[in-house]
Amino acid sequence: MYYNKDNPQWHFNQEQYLSQEEYDLIVGENIDLVKTMLKADVRDFSSAMYGVKETGTLEEQEAKRKKSIYGIIGGVVVFAGMVLALLLKQILIFGFIACGVLLIVGISMIVTGKGEVVESSSRAHLNRIIGGSMALASVLIALLMIFRNHFAQAEFFILLFILVFGITGLAMIIVTILKAFSGKFVYTQEVNATCTGYVRYVSRDQSEHNRVMTFINTSPLFSYSVDGVQYEAVWDEFVSKADSDIALNQTVTIKVDPKHPESIISPVMTHPGVIVFQLIMGILCFGVAVGLGIYMSTGAVKDMTVETSWSPLVEEINGAAETEPTLPQITDEMIEKYYSDKIQNKEWYFDTVTVATKSYASDGLTITFTDDTFVSLICPDGQAPEPGTELMVFYTVDEEYVESGYMYKRIFTTGKPGEFEYVGSHTSYKSN
Numbered sequence: 001m002y003y004n005k006d007n008p009q010w011h012f013n014q015e016q017y018l019s020q021e022e023y024d025l026i027v028g029e030n031i032d033l034v035k036t037m038l039k040a041d042v043r044d045f046s047s048a049m050y051g052v053k054e055t056g057t058l059e060e061q062e063a064k065r066k067k068s069i070y071g072i073i074g075g076v077v078v079f080a081g082m083v084l085a086l087l088l089k090q091i092l093i094f095g096f097i098a099c100g101v102l103l104i105v106g107i108s109m110i111v112t113g114k115g116e117v118v119e120s121s122s123r124a125h126l127n128r129i130i131g132g133s134m135a136l137a138s139v140l141i142a143l144l145m146i147f148r149n150h151f152a153q154a155e156f157f158i159l160l161f162i163l164v165f166g167i168t169g170l171a172m173i174i175v176t177i178l179k180a181f182s183g184k185f186v187y188t189q190e191v192n193a194t195c196t197g198y199v200r201y202v203s204r205d206q207s208e209h210n211r212v213m214t215f216i217n218t219s220p221l222f223s224y225s226v227d228g229v230q231y232e233a234v235w236d237e238f239v240s241k242a243d244s245d246i247a248l249n250q251t252v253t254i255k256v257d258p259k260h261p262e263s264i265i266s267p268v269m270t271h272p273g274v275i276v277f278q279l280i281m282g283i284l285c286f287g288v289a290v291g292l293g294i295y296m297s298t299g300a301v302k303d304m305t306v307e308t309s310w311s312p313l314v315e316e317i318n319g320a321a322e323t324e325p326t327l328p329q330i331t332d333e334m335i336e337k338y339y340s341d342k343i344q345n346k347e348w349y350f351d352t353v354t355v356a357t358k359s360y361a362s363d364g365l366t367i368t369f370t371d372d373t374f375v376s377l378i379c380p381d382g383q384a385p386e387p388g389t390e391l392m393v394f395y396t397v398d399e400e401y402v403e404s405g406y407m408y409k410r411i412f413t414t415g416k417p418g419e420f421e422y423v424g425s426h427t428s429y430k431s432n
Contacts, residue, residue, distance in 0.1 A: 001120040002262040003199065003221060003232045008033055014197045018216065018242040027214055030202040092145060099142040106135030120236035122186055122263035126175050133171035137163060154301050162289045162296070169286030176278040179269045187255040187265035193224035195246045199234050216242040219266070222254060226261040235266035330415070332424035335394060342412035346396045349409075351428040352417065355389045374409045385416075392417055397429050 004010065011026045018026075078101060085094035108114075109131025113124025140163050148156050203215045217238035224231055233256075246252055257263040268274055295301065336343065353374055358367045365384045368376045374395070385391060392415040401408035409429065415422075 001219075001234050001236045001264065003234055009201045011200045012197055012221065013200075014248055016198065016244050016247055018200070018218075023216065023242060026200055026216065027202055095145050096142060099138040099145075102134050102138035103142075106131040106133070106138060110135065120263045121260035122182075122236060122257040125186075126178060129175055129178070130171060133167050137167045140167075152301075155296065158292055158296050158301055162292045165285045165292070166289030169282045169284070169289060172278060172282030172285060176275055176282055179278075180275045183255055183265055183270055187257050187263070189226070189256050189258045189261075190253050191224045191226055191256055192251055193222035193254045193264075194251045195220040195244075195248055196223045196232070197221045197248070198244050199238075200242070201238065203240075215240055218242060218244050220244050220246045222264065224254070224256075226256065226258075229261070231262050233262045233264050235268070236263055237266040237268045239266065239268055327419070327421040329421050329423045332426060335413075335424065339394070339412055343396060348394060348396050348412075348426060349429045350392070350394055350422055350424065350426045351409075353391055353393055355385050355387050355391065357387055358384045372406055374411060375407045377411055377414075390417055391415070392420065392422060394426075395429075402431055 005012075009030070011029065013022065015022055078097060082094050082097050085091070085097065109127050113127050141160065144156070144159055144163065151159065197220075198218060199221050200216050200218045203217055204213065217240050219234035219238045222231075222233055224233075255265045257265075335348070353369045353371050356368045356370045358365060358379075360366075365379050366376050367379055367384050368374075374393070379385075393411045394413050395409045395411045398408045398410060
């Protein structure tokens with residue numbers, strides 16, 4: 001990939017092994033860059049974020065800027081339309097708008113071969129396959145929505161899953177195979193290159209606990225000559241680690257694309273582990289689509305209904321939805337049936353308590369109660385009630401800790417007053 005010195009996201013240094021000080025500096029500069037983007041002129045976003053310089057006369061540059069701002073306004077209008085469709089519960093309108101956006105993006109990738117602002121010229125064929133998959137998926141999903149009345153609800157949703165999983169899986173398989181063999185068909189010319197430094201950039205991802213994870217991506221900066229022309233380039237795909245396997249001033253043999261000599265094959269593109277993982281994911285996605293297709297072809301889907309409750313407890317609480325809406329009722333039989341593994345033949349009790357605090361601990365988000373006879377409770381992120389919230393609690397008692405008078409009531413499930421109604425006979429625990 002061509003080395004763009006003006007890209008503010010790329011950090012150049014000559015440290016093969018990144019120190020903690022350098023690591024913090026790169027992450028800090030990235031955070032500062034993102035902050036400046038919040039105040040930058042949207043028309044200059046590409047220039048400020050990727051170091052892409054404006055070309056042409058002043059009049060041509062101004063025309064490009066106006067085109068950019070019109071595109072941004074159009075994007076905002078489309079996004080607002082999708083939000084409005086959801087607020088008005090017009091799911092079909094939302095779906096058609098989403099298909100339109102997906103189709104435009106796919107066609108753009110097919111025509112230009114670009115998936116991002118800065119990338120290797122040799123990735124164009126892969127981007128065109130991805131773009132073609134997006135365009136095909138959008139057209140098929142739009143057709144499915146147009147002819148939705150020809151299918152039962154369950155058939156409609158299964159067909160939707162077949163399209164999404166099938167096209168995604170097939171695209172992943174094709175792209176992965178092409179990447180695996182790119183060294184034989186695309187990057188065919190070997191040259192000697194010298195490592196003159198290292199280029200790094202920051203990427204972020206969200207973990208399952210909604211915590212942002214920060215990664216450093218690295219590529220050596222290579223200097224080499226092809227047909228008498230000198231090049232400075234980095235891997236076409238950066239490696240997701242802070243350190244480099246190639247030492248400073250080390251000369252190595254690299255493979256470049258003869259049509260685009262600034263494009264260098266990355267070890268990521270042909271790493272067996274990466275290829276196998278992506279291939280397995282693609283096969284799994286495509287296998288899900290095939291399995292759903294076979295299941296649908298048997299006619300069994302005709303007996304399925306969309307209105308299904310995931311939890312048997314919720315299903316029993318809801319009952320027949322033909323009466324006037326009332327609070328769902330929880331009975332003793334329901335509690336003993338669905339929480340027998342937690343009750344374990346012990347006596348259990350019902351009470352209401354108030355949340356005192358919530359705090360992060362090593363094993364999750366913990367809440368405590370104003371009544372300290374209750375054991376603290378671990379809740380998933382985003383689901384912990386705020387301090388002062390009143391809860392209905394169902395609990396058992398650890399008899400061996402009763403004499404201590406502290407944390408002997410162990411909660412096995414909770415509910416919020418006003419959302420459920422307990423109509424059983426169990427009451428709060430009374431110590432002897």
